[in-house]
Amino acid sequence: QVQLVESGGGLVQAGGSLRLSCAASGSLISINTMGWYRQGPGKQREWVATIARSGYTNYADSVKGRFTISRDVAKNTVYLQMNSLTPEDTGTYYCNAVSARMYWGQGTQVTVSS
Secondary structure (H helix, E strand, O other), X not given: OEEEEXXXXXXXXXXXXXXXXXXXXXXXXXXXXXXXXXXXXXXXXXXXXXXXXXXXXXXXXXXXXXXXXXEEHHHOEEEEEEOOOOHHHOEEEEEEEEOOOXXXXXXXXXXXXX
């Protein structure tokens, strides 16, 4: 079992920045990748970014160049640095971990005002 707890969401003006954190605990040795997804109002959940065990990162086109996913192995924490935020980035952001199954955090709300 893996437990994920997100934090760092909030209200920010367009053009601003936020950093989300995802603290993982449990059977961490089994995790292959961790990532972030988001779900905007009235939208389906969409993939945002992934970081693999190797450190390889990948991003959705909509956030490439603005968001950065990183990790602190010692703290078992994955981060999502979000810059140049726009109202279209508004939504609930979920942390995700993939091993033999997928695990999800409870989500953290990000609201970007225009």
